[in-house]
Amino acid sequence: MNCRERVLTTLDHDEPDKVPYYEHVIQQPKLANLLGFGGFIGEVNIDIKKIVSFLGNIRGLTKRVNKRGPKIVNTPKIVSPLVKLFVKEYCKIFIKLKVDLCPFFFGPFSYFKFLRPNFIVSGFGQILELKTVAGVPSGYYMGGYFKNKEIYNNFPKMNPAEPLGISAMKKIQKTISDDQIYIIPGLFTGLFDSTYMGFGFENFSKLLIKDPGFMAKVIREKELLYTEMIKHAIDELNLEAFFIGDDLAYNKAPFISPRHFRKFFLPSYKRISNMMHKRGVKFLFHTDGNIMPILGELLEFVDFIHPWQASANIDIFKIKEEYGDKVTIAGNVPIPMLAHSSRKEIAEYVKKLLRKCAPGGGYMMSSGNSITPEIPWQNYLTMLSTFWRYRNYPINIS
16 A cells, blocks of 8 residues: 555545555754755754844835735745745655644735734734744744734734645645655644634633624634635545644643533534535544543534643553544653653554554554754654554554
8 A cells, every 4th residue: 555545545435455654843953954854844053033034134125025025925836946846845855754644834925914023924913923932943832912902903814725835735646655654745733723722821811701702703714715625626636635733632631621622613623524524534633632621612613622631640551442433543652751751652552542542443653743953862752663663554553
């Protein structure tokens, strides 16, 4: 089987030839350098914060960037060479590490705004600080731009038919084969976290209680944007699966009550899911934290959930027993284990995952979130080498 066949067989809850390996982010600049990869995925030894701050203080530059930047991003002829180079570099480490399934950031790109000295406002109103952390250029969430309803209502609306994401995915489909890796488009910010991040969590929580009609309007507008973006992707790319990442919980519980999730977010997600399923597209979903109080709601619209966070007291082995016939399970080698435990402990946990979760299909091996720069590359390779040794069906681990 190739990667695509292996993944789709698993999503149908059958056993493929091998357990698929899934990651949506690999940030291992030191390992990339050791493997001979530089460019976009290697270690960056420059201070992004200082560079952006310097450029931001050039008189008139910020204004020109804010005026012309979104137009440039939405002109494929201008950005096409950069997209081609980025796609080629981005996929190298995933292919080398035998990842079967990876979502590629599909957008939205159609609006951004720079704030001096080194901040950017996304189309969802997230204020992000640009800096380098452990050799990786990063955008750290710093708060919400929408301080009130007026700012939100006057904020530019995003274009659901923007061309950059489609252009990048078409380049992937032409240059990366299903024998190398199966890449699907994804929205890495979901209905919930894009909403609270745009308003800031305190302001979002107040509005949810004091002005529920307004918040319902905001969420509905996002639903319509996502629906049109996904429809456009399905039509242009002949998709079989689509990914959305939406962090709904922290280690103790969901960020909002199950009652409010059912009222404000579940109906929108179910409509998006129904649209996808009518077109034969699987809905893959990522959410961190303790999602158990809303798991029943999630199972109403998703086909796949990642990562069943162990540090949020989720027992993936019980999940497999109780819900393995209802949802494809991906996970969940814990990040603290990968960062701090011995290689023997990591290897034993990977074997336990394969022994208990893989039989019968419907399971993909993955980290408990993503491969962060803080994870020693030796520990990560221990996880992978153990997986590679025992991943073949039928599972046989003494």
